[in-house]
Amino acid sequence: MENGGHLTRLYVICDWVARLAYINLLWIGFSVAGFILFGLMPATAAMFTIIRKWIMGENDFSILQTFWQTYKTEFLKSNALGGILMTIGGLIFLDLRISQSGTTSFSLVMSLLMISGLFILFIMFLYVWPIFVHFNLSIFNILKTAFVLSISQPIFTIVMIVGSLAVYFTMMNIPGLIPFFGGSLLAFIMMWSSSLCFNKIMKDSN
Template sequence: MKVLGNKYLQLGEWCLHLFLLNCLWFMFSLIGGFFLGVFPATVALFAVLRKLTMEPEVEVRIFHLFWTTYKSEFIKGNLLGYVWAVIGGAILIDVRVLHQVETTFIHQALTIALYLLLVLYVFITFYLFPIFVHYNLRFLEYYKYAFVLVIGRPIKTILLIASMLLIYFLFSLIPGLIPVFGVSFIGFVMMKMTSSSLMKNNHSHIEEVESFS
């Protein structure tokens, strides 16, 4: 009975954390005018989630860690996010253009290749921010290492995609959950499922951020 009570307390604590993180993500995205705030807020969200999931024995000052990460990673977070967004936009434009071209064998081959590239792009996206808050890498290496994990952990990647689909159906059934846990719960599942693929590192972004606090 005591064990069950502890589980309920842990569940309630996690719900509170996710609600607070969801509020912080929306607030700091708006502080940056959304276009300049969304990616640093996402980095800060994953930084806190990493600390909560991978170091549960450590007491986390959520607002402080979120704010210091948001400030310190503002430029780099925007650069990481918008470079990746531009690449994704270019792939989508190519797909739309190919749909308007006369169908030939080469056209069909290019269309299949682009759709496969689009799927790979989505897979890499799920690993990108967890890697960013976990490792100190050169800029392009974040994309490279995300690609390596997609290829090297195919079962984990498939489970991650399945989890995202389940979350999509859950939010479709209960849309009221989106403003309460929407972004933070997605981030939590991504961080939780990728954390086992990320080796403990003594030079992670989070430790660097805390060293300035």
């Protein structure tokens, strides 16, 4: 019985490894198909959609078909959301560089504010795609909800930050893993943590 249990756990692990590798390859392939600039965001939305289904226990569906359908359906909305995030991030980073070029106390205060802004944008980003695929919200409400959750749910935020850093350092030390798990493993951590967060909020509200 014990050996059977070990084999079952080994099978589950291997199954998840294969799933994450496959979805990561799809993510890269569809991102490239959209010339990165236009393909990255819808491919990311599609990847999170698939991973959300897996986490919720849905397995009886075509991965490729679902990925492609989501990619097409969310092409414009995901690119609009990504464009807004990159624009905000770019403006904050530009202001930071300008502030760092100064030597006054005002420049120092502005630099600290811009660094804080980039950090808030980063933790908002951890929630953005899980919210995007889990709820049917407008772009404005996605951003607002991501901001509220990033501040009001510190435990889940910390879990995602630590998990993201762990994935980053793993990929930097073993770069051969990037084509197979560089995006999907990070997406899994973000979606899994966010799902726990969503479930807790729903439970507390009842």
